[in-house]
Amino acid sequence: MTEQSASVSPNRWPIPATAVSMLFVIAGAILAFIALTADYFTASEDQSFGLGQIVMLLAGVGAIAAGYATDVMTGRRALTDVARLGIVIFELALLGLALKTYEIENRAFNELVFPIVALGFIVNDQLPSSLRLPFFFTLSVATIVAVLGVANPVACAWLIGLALGLFAICELPIRIIWRVALMIAAGLVLAAMRVGWLGNEAIASILPILGSMFIFRAAIYLYDVANGKGPKGLWQRLSYFFLLPNVVFPFFPVVDFTTFGRTYYNQDAIRIYQRGADWILRGTLHLLVYRFVYLHVVMAPEDVHSALNLLQFIAANFALYFRISGLFHLIIGMLLLFGFNLPETHTRFYFTSSFVDFWRRTNIYWKDFMQKMVFNPSYTQLKHWGITHQTSITISMLAVFAGTWALHSYQWFWLRGSVLFTLPDAMFWAILGVLLVGQTLWESKPRPSPRVSVLSGTTLHVARTVCSMLTICILWSLWTSNSVADWAAMWAASGLTPALASPAAATPAQWAATIVTILAVSAATAVTANILLPAAPAGVKPKSLAKTKAPTPWATIAGAGAAALLLAQTSIVQGALTADLRDIVRDMSSARLNARDQAMLTQGYYENLTDVNHFNTRLWEIYMQRPRATGEIRDMAAVRLRPDYMEYEFIPGATASFNGVTYTINRWGMRDRDTPQAKPPGTYRIALMGASRSVGWGVEYDQGFEPRLETLLNANPPSTGTHYEVLNFSVDGYVPVQRLIALDEHAWQFQPDAVIFEAGPPDASVGRFAHMAQMGRTSPYPEINAIIAAAGVTSGMEREEIERRLEPHRYELLGHIYDRFVAACRQHGITPIWLYIPEVTGDDESRTERFIQVEAMARRSGFAILDFSRVFADQSVDAVRIGSWDNHPNARGHAILAEQIYARLTAPGAALLQRQP
Numbered sequence: 001m002t003e004q005s006a007s008v009s010p011n012r013w014p015i016p017a018t019a020v021s022m023l024f025v026i027a028g029a030i031l032a033f034i035a036l037t038a039d040y041f042t043a044s045e046d047q048s049f050g051l052g053q054i055v056m057l058l059a060g061v062g063a064i065a066a067g068y069a070t071d072v073m074t075g076r077r078a079l080t081d082v083a084r085l086g087i088v089i090f091e092l093a094l095l096g097l098a099l100k101t102y103e104i105e106n107r108a109f110n111e112l113v114f115p116i117v118a119l120g121f122i123v124n125d126q127l128p129s130s131l132r133l134p135f136f137f138t139l140s141v142a143t144i145v146a147v148l149g150v151a152n153p154v155a156c157a158w159l160i161g162l163a164l165g166l167f168a169i170c171e172l173p174i175r176i177i178w179r180v181a182l183m184i185a186a187g188l189v190l191a192a193m194r195v196g197w198l199g200n201e202a203i204a205s206i207l208p209i210l211g212s213m214f215i216f217r218a219a220i221y222l223y224d225v226a227n228g229k230g231p232k233g234l235w236q237r238l239s240y241f242f243l244l245p246n247v248v249f250p251f252f253p254v255v256d257f258t259t260f261g262r263t264y265y266n267q268d269a270i271r272i273y274q275r276g277a278d279w280i281l282r283g284t285l286h287l288l289v290y291r292f293v294y295l296h297v298v299m300a301p302e303d304v305h306s307a308l309n310l311l312q313f314i315a316a317n318f319a320l321y322f323r324i325s326g327l328f329h330l331i332i333g334m335l336l337l338f339g340f341n342l343p344e345t346h347t348r349f350y351f352t353s354s355f356v357d358f359w360r361r362t363n364i365y366w367k368d369f370m371q372k373m374v375f376n377p378s379y380t381q382l383k384h385w386g387i388t389h390q391t392s393i394t395i396s397m398l399a400v401f402a403g404t405w406a407l408h409s410y411q412w413f414w415l416r417g418s419v420l421f422t423l424p425d426a427m428f429w430a431i432l433g434v435l436l437v438g439q440t441l442w443e444s445k446p447r448p449s450p451r452v453s454v455l456s457g458t459t460l461h462v463a464r465t466v467c468s469m470l471t472i473c474i475l476w477s478l479w480t481s482n483s484v485a486d487w488a489a490m491w492a493a494s495g496l497t498p499a500l501a502s503p504a505a506a507t508p509a510q511w512a513a514t515i516v517t518i519l520a521v522s523a524a525t526a527v528t529a530n531i532l533l534p535a536a537p538a539g540v541k542p543k544s545l546a547k548t549k550a551p552t553p554w555a556t557i558a559g560a561g562a563a564a565l566l567l568a569q570t571s572i573v574q575g576a577l578t579a580d581l582r583d584i585v586r587d588m589s590s591a592r593l594n595a596r597d598q599a600m601l602t603q604g605y606y607e608n609l610t611d612v613n614h615f616n617t618r619l620w621e622i623y624m625q626r627p628r629a630t631g632e633i634r635d636m637a638a639v640r641l642r643p644d645y646m647e648y649e650f651i652p653g654a655t656a657s658f659n660g661v662t663y664t665i666n667r668w669g670m671r672d673r674d675t676p677q678a679k680p681p682g683t684y685r686i687a688l689m690g691a692s693r694s695v696g697w698g699v700e701y702d703q704g705f706e707p708r709l710e711t712l713l714n715a716n717p718p719s720t721g722t723h724y725e726v727l728n729f730s731v732d733g734y735v736p737v738q739r740l741i742a743l744d745e746h747a748w749q750f751q752p753d754a755v756i757f758e759a760g761p762p763d764a765s766v767g768r769f770a771h772m773a774q775m776g777r778t779s780p781y782p783e784i785n786a787i788i789a790a791a792g793v794t795s796g797m798e799r800e801e802i803e804r805r806l807e808p809h810r811y812e813l814l815g816h817i818y819d820r821f822v823a824a825c826r827q828h829g830i831t832p833i834w835l836y837i838p839e840v841t842g843d844d845e846s847r848t849e850r851f852i853q854v855e856a857m858a859r860r861s862g863f864a865i866l867d868f869s870r871v872f873a874d875q876s877v878d879a880v881r882i883g884s885w886d887n888h889p890n891a892r893g894h895a896i897l898a899e900q901i902y903a904r905l906t907a908p909g910a911a912l913l914q915r916q917p
Contacts (some may be wrong), residue, residue, distance in 0.1 A: 033115060144247045162203075280333035331346055439528075
């Protein structure tokens, strides 16, 4: 059936009545859009609907209903078709509410883009066929304007202008070879802009999206046009590049141009719409599976200490791929709502039973792209040169995997602005390619008799699936490792390959365990390659993957699934759960980093991390969103390196621009106003020993909480006739041991009357200790060096191995630092104050094991406690942090901190700012 199946009889359409119903629906969609997005455009922190929004939404729904009622009364549509369409609309309403409730992706998507998609779908359905493609293109451009135009109209104009310019090059009435040459030239200019050699910040900010729109689609488009394939109409060609969800999903499936045109409304319209709703639900569920695994199951490599740990690590690491599967289903599901009846992007990849099967099931669009653009041309050319059939296939398949490796790095460049070439990355694609080619060659060999397996039926299939998934997961763990050495060290630490840790010193038992493991993995690989436990007799082709059947006309899977997700977040359902289950269900309703990635994000501002380099982690996407100007603190012009445990410090008297703000360093090496070293009479000095939050990362100096706190203390002094100074000895990235060294080296010279130690989530991390140990530097504190030596750490070890050895001692290390810090303050007659400042994530850090442990240690050591772990609990996260890529407080967050710290320091009975004898 075609799209017109939704109508009873085109000849009975009364033109005036059609216009009336369309006007009703369009007006209703506009009213509903205003009501649904009012909070987004006004940046309102109150997410509840006001009375005006409710009235406007009801009016919009009523107008849409009136439009469809007009259709039924005038005979334009049958009542059953309108009812079927109404079910899809209702499902989309529930899905939209679920997306917002569970914070699927970013706020721009669930509060702006999805309402545009859902309401645009309704309008699109009302329009005649001739207007649908122009409407889709116009709506896509309008979505770009809505997402980017308000916040950055210059960047928005650049994106639309450059995209239209590239499209114009593709459409020039000249030979394809010249169009390709012009596109390559344009790409080189844009690449120079991507790395910062040309252009400005506005252009740099939109290049990931522009690259997503053109890096692969332009190649497919020109290839198909050269071969006379694909749609010929201007609007469909424009729509192919301006795919509506692309503005909020830079990591986008590689949509084929010919398929894009061929599948447009090639089935009953409402069946296509229903399929789109079902895929949106499927994508949402995949993203929630990913979120559960990411928050509660995934492990850090340094936490692997047993075989069970390793199994959990490799299984959970591969399960993170549900994020890509979920995003792709979500994206294609939205395109289906506009009649683009595109095929599946993934087909039950978690039930793969061989290397060939894995390649056919996972990211099908990429497989089809490489077959079209690499395999087919290579095979044809090789055959033309007289190469044999089997050799041509082998070479072409190897070219596909070499191209996949190179093109992933190419895609990485446009999304991140840097080139990704690592040994694990190259090894993953090389090994997978060789294994897949090997399986293909093995299965192509003629055999005298059918192969017989000792297993049959379901048992055989389960055994092959388990072996295949185990092999794929092991390969995946290699791909996502920082280095091959780190990967091998993790296996050695698990106890499965202990001889790899130190081959020369390995015992016979350790060699036996290592050999058994290698043989077991080899056997699983042989099963996956169809050598052991073969799936089919020789010469029998594997059954092709069947397309998903179209849903029944009255399918309500999407609606039922969305309703179940919404019910799970109600107090009635959660009240029936145990405390642990309730916490898990609540965790599923918020998009956040897990503990390890949160620590890595914080460290990543100061350390050149190399493991944020794969497409299956939330942290990778956070880094991708960071502005190009964001750099590492040690690269700033106002910082100099030191050859000791401090590693770096501010340069006295220096001034530098860093991450969009100015760092002015006084003559004493502090980001603070200038002050004499000798304390003036009648002055009460507070030494602030901290890191980035105390320095004022991402905000101008006078917007930080430190100068604001000083102003508040002098405006309403706790002690009459006293002048207060807050001296900021903090440096971005300083961990507790560096703050202790700074106290000993600098702070005492200024005769402080109180000392504040800024504590935070990264304080118990062993990352800096591992970094120093790897560099061969020793701490100035003997007890710290003793712990590191007792852990068996040497400077020649890999970073992850050092962290694995130090991890059990992280609280012991921090405890010694706290004890020394407090003892030093007591010797100077000062009360040390422990000030905990959280990251702006919306999480309740006071409930985490990390906070509970660290806070208990601070109390035991003798700190006076100022716990601000919930200081931002009543605030909208986006209103008080720098951005989704940066959980430091912004100017408003610092203002809240200053007011709250002042209130606690001067509270009656606090006695924190009293002069010590």
